Amino acid sequence: MKNNYVQILYFRNSFQGVPGEDRQHWRSFLVKLGADNLKGARSEELFVALQKSVYIVYAMLGDVSIYVVGKDEYDELTLSEVIYVIMSCVKDVCGKTPTERLFLDKYGKICLCLDEIVWKGMLENTDKNRIRRLTKLRPPTEV
Template identity: 70%
Template structure:
């Protein structure tokens, strides 16, 4: 199960967070842990370069994309390889929403609503739902899909 998807800016401020099955009292721990992990390791990292960590028997894959950092936390069947796929789908979709290039923080915040819709289509209740960029684009138009 995916436990969390967090997107922060380079200073460590959380821009978007989605927790699945994580108790409210544990969320603060995860926020601070992930931001500290990113601040320690993402300085000077290339866009979309994947980093892997493990904490409390869960896997974490994170990366930097433009001015934002993306963290994905999973356990059980969501090992590092599966989380890398989730990160790939999120980064490619965010780039697509932001005009095909890595976003600045301002551009990301300007497209905040569309990014949130995309995240909700990619991950549903802690399970990777959609990986096809074109399908995600169709789904966020809030029209029913025409093909199954």
């Protein structure tokens, strides 16, 4: 049986310069946005919103809601590319479309992938093969 509440499984707190009370507002806004629009949505169907000159691209991936937020040069087209990479990496790590349980089981590896895609609020990588190589977790080789 599905829960009737939203649980935040991963939240990257990269609101540089945004006061704490505004951060809570954004979290609440995203939860409400998803609750209003993602019911009955197909997996990987993208939705776009604009709030206070901030672009939001979001989608369902199995049981997991994914939101990507940006402004200025990170417009809805850039964010769409980023969310597709995120969804692809999550599916690769999980081996299939994730359930909440599977997402939590693979949580560490998913976090590594997300760190390779976005670092300190800046887009770093969108090449799935490069991200896969960077997250292999192999010990350094001796020189």
